[in-house]
Amino acid sequence: MQLILISGLSGSGKSVALKILEDSGFYCVDNLPSTLLPQLVENINAYNYQRVAISVDTRSAPMLSLFPTAVHQLRKLNIDLRLLFLEAKTETLIKRFSETRRRHPLSEEGLTVPECIEKEREMLASIHELSQRIDTSELTANQLRGWIRQLVQADNSRLTLIVQSFGFKHGIPLDADFVFDVRCLPNPYYDPDLRPLTGLDEPVARYLAAEPQVELMFEDIRGMLARWLPEFSRDNRSYLTVAIGCTGGQHRSVYLIERLAAAFADEQVLIRHRQLLCRSDII
Structure with missing residues (x-):
């Protein structure tokens, strides 16, 4: 099985990345709690799914601290595991939220958008350190599609x-x-x-x-x-x-x-x- 774990900052393009993989034939799961990762992968593997993509982000905040443990368990399985972390500059993210008029997922805590972004960076730090990072600050949706496809097609047994x-x-x-x-x-x-x-x-x-x-x-x-x-x-x-x-x-x-x-x-x-x-x- 090829398993892609996608995470990153809100507004950085995670939904675009997940859609790219879905269009490429991956079985996709959005916003899965970290503790359920090994169990879900084992169940999916039993049904012979060969390509799976799962997104993990701050919407499941209480379980983010368990992500490194879940990754450690997944590495023991006989699968092609890849971790992608999408990010962008703070000013770019602020502009995107302003243009789309979307609310930041952490805005309910009474924080400003810049404060939400910085808090989210801190919450996702453990995932950030484990992953291949992709800076989407200057990327269009089409360019991100091409970039994701390149990374997915690379031989994961060799350094890229x-x-x-x-x-x-x-x-x-x-x-x-x-x-x-x-x-x-x-x-x-x-x-x-x-x-x-x-x-x-x-x-x-x-x-x-x-x-x-x-x-x-x-x-x-x-x-x-x-x-x-x-x-x-x-x-x-x-x-x-x-x-x-x-x-x-x-x-x-x-x-x-x-x-x-x-x-x-x-x-x-x-x-x-x-x-x-x-x-x-x-x-």
Whole structure:
């Protein structure tokens, strides 16, 4: 059985993620108390369901503290277990609640929306630490669909290296394990011919490849990952997210992420260019 446990902050896209999995043929259960996870999985397994997705969040608050114990029990079973945690920046979540006019699940306690979000982060901290994090701050619903499908299709018996470009002016990704700042490198943005292009375009790649500083930065990042990736793999990590940021996330970081993905082609690599994504229809 392949079991996906989904959790995260209210407004981060959990319902979208669960719907994606349901459309992909998963048997889905929404808002299950943590204590019932092992029992439900055993019962479902008896009926030969091969793909199951279950969401756990603050709506079952009294039982959240038991989630790590439930996960420990599930890991003893012969199943492909994956934990996904969706999150977003506080200002993004506030905007989403304002635009949809939805109430936060914790608002009945008399808290403001920012206070609800921070309390929810604290309540879900134990789940957050166990899971592969997905920052949906800059994602559209369609982009989240693609991202979820990629993660689900990855071989869970191997470490998945996720490499991501981004622009610092849009904020640092919340889901990054390592963040590298390459704003000190020569910037193609100041060349009028290169400005409208991206790091995926050959003229930008030629420009950056000719700069010694760019090559030195790339070799330092590649060398660090080559040294430590086996250690993360031996530590039974399922995912490692490496983010490289430049000012706008269009040229330098995109180029270096593509180089990095090629350098680790023998590994299981997923590529994501955050700022090159269309930003309409935000979750």
